Amino acid sequence: MRELSLPPLVQKLRTGGLADSVYEIAERAPDRVQFSRREDGPGGIRWLPVTALGFRSDVTALAKGLIADGVRPGDRIAVMSRTRYEWTLFSYALWSIGAQLVPVYPTSSAEQVHWILSDTRASAVVVEHADEAMTVGAICDDLPQLRRIWQLDEGCVQELSALGRGIPDALVHRMRAGVSPGSAATITYTSGTTGRPRGCVITHANLAFECDTLIEGWRELLAEPGEQPAVLAFLPLSHVYGLMVQVACQRHGVRLGHQPDPSSDELLPALASFRPTFLFAVPYVFERIYRTARRQAEQAQKLEAFDHAVDIAMRYAEAVERRSLLRGAGPGPALRVQHALHDRTVYARLRAVLGGRVRHAVSGGSPLSRELGLVFAGAGVTIYDGYGLTETAAAVTGHPIGRPKFGTVGRPLPGCAVHIAEDGEIWVRGDNVFAGYLDDREGTEEVLHEGWLATGDIGHLDEDGYLHLTGRKKDIIVTSGGKSVSPLILEERLRAHPLISRCLVVGDNRPFIAALITLDPEAVGHWQRLRFQQPMDLRVVVRHAELQEEIQRAVSRANTAVSRSESIRAFRVLPHDFSVRGGLLTPSLKLRRGAIVKAYAAEIAELYSR
Known part of the structure; x- marks a missing residue:
């Protein structure tokens, strides 16, 4: 089969923009709980309800504050924060006045932030705390169009809302009426696995069609009959996947909670207390x-x-x-x-x-x-x-x-x-x-x-x-013998092993396929406790004969999925995992292949010199 298409379930957006649903739902179902705001206290995690009417009030107040501070339709405003309620609040406040959202990963380097703010000519940026403020502050001299930095943890939402008290609600509604389905809702940047990321212009109609199609087609999976669906958002809202989850939930009555830290130690207690009905x-x-x-x-x-x-x-x-x-x-x-x-x-x-x-x-x-x-x-x-x-x-x-x-x-x-x-x-x-x-x-x-x-x-x-x-x-490897190899199947099979965290298959213009392998620290710690009385430094563990034999068995199993000419003939277990902060993973956890090959050029050369 070479092509397949399916008829649509929903009509594309005919008028208006994404923010309209905030006001329509508040009018139709003001008491519906749309969000649960996380609050940490001595007794653990609490989830405080935010109704549709309450969310509309928060959005309108912030939108008026943005107007009072000089934001106008078509302005591009960057948001650089972890996943939290205020991220969603800024999204809808900006869309209410016809401004464009520019998501920025909070883990981005100063160079990456500079590129996005410069490329979009963003006039303001929302940051979460002092670390992001310092990152932006270090580069703002080269960004003459950037005139505001708002910091969430310094109370910028409250300050802006207070600033906008003199602005009439009617002005927000007039500006919202000027938004059309074809207007840009967000300039979202690709993950940039190679080269500079590119800004994707995604319209209000694009996001509405995506979210409406998914909810209309898969609604029965979201919760048991008679139960309000509930989703805990822990994916980065800077990524289009997380952004889609946010918009889909808001448009279709799914109660949404925000979890800033997606690490296992923080996420699992949040899931246990929030008790979602569906998981993205x-x-x-x-x-x-x-x-x-x-x-x-x-x-x-x-x-x-x-x-x-x-x-x-x-x-x-x-x-x-x-x-x-x-x-x-x-x-x-x-x-x-x-x-x-x-x-x-x-x-x-x-x-x-x-x-x-x-x-x-x-x-x-x-x-x-x-x-x-x-x-x-x-x-x-x-x-x-x-x-x-x-x-x-x-x-x-x-x-x-x-x-x-x-x-x-x-x-x-x-x-x-x-x-x-x-x-x-x-x-x-x-x-x-x-x-x-x-x-x-x-x-x-x-x-x-x-x-x-x-x-x-x-x-x-x-x-x-x-x-x-x-x-x-672009990832296809061509060996010196002319064999074309897709690394995906080998990398996925190796990552299925409990000890292995990441894997990068190499072999361009080389005589055979090889691999760089990183380990899951928690799994390795567990493996050590079962075998040795004293834990060893990871740099020592990666050279241990038992571990090398275990990884070799994993490589041999992965090789059964490909031909001999495509199989991994040599591998190196690295003492450190690839990371976003180290520039070897994208914020969406994809491998930056070129950066990894450059960083570990000596190790790769050694694999082929044996």
């Missing part, structure tokens, strides 16, 4: 949850029972998958009995980590492995995988309800189309496709062809119309 996450989150559960079972000397339960879960989920695709009768009686037994002893505990109410989830950002998808589905949490880009305002494909095919990224969303070009490149089309790159006509013309977006990704559509991703065109 990235594969890394599901991997961490599974690995933590497995380590706990091993510490309790119940690893054999845990692994047996995992095997039953995968077999059960595969049988259900075959039935949904009309290729089998579903789980047999014996398998159902075993599955029910493990549900009480193992699977319920895994669901409890997510707060106990989640039965369905979405994974995005990068493909979820088939094995992990089966494990969670068998444990009672079906993860619907999807595929999209910044240029498509998040997802452009997703698994249909009740028919996930694990290991794929689903079928085109209603109203979207997928086409596979002759060279295997994925082209997509739909009303969620962006307007173009900011002030970059040449770059826009390179990727947009009569409504089709050339994604730069490689893949294929199977006989059921499900999209399989096999890599990026």
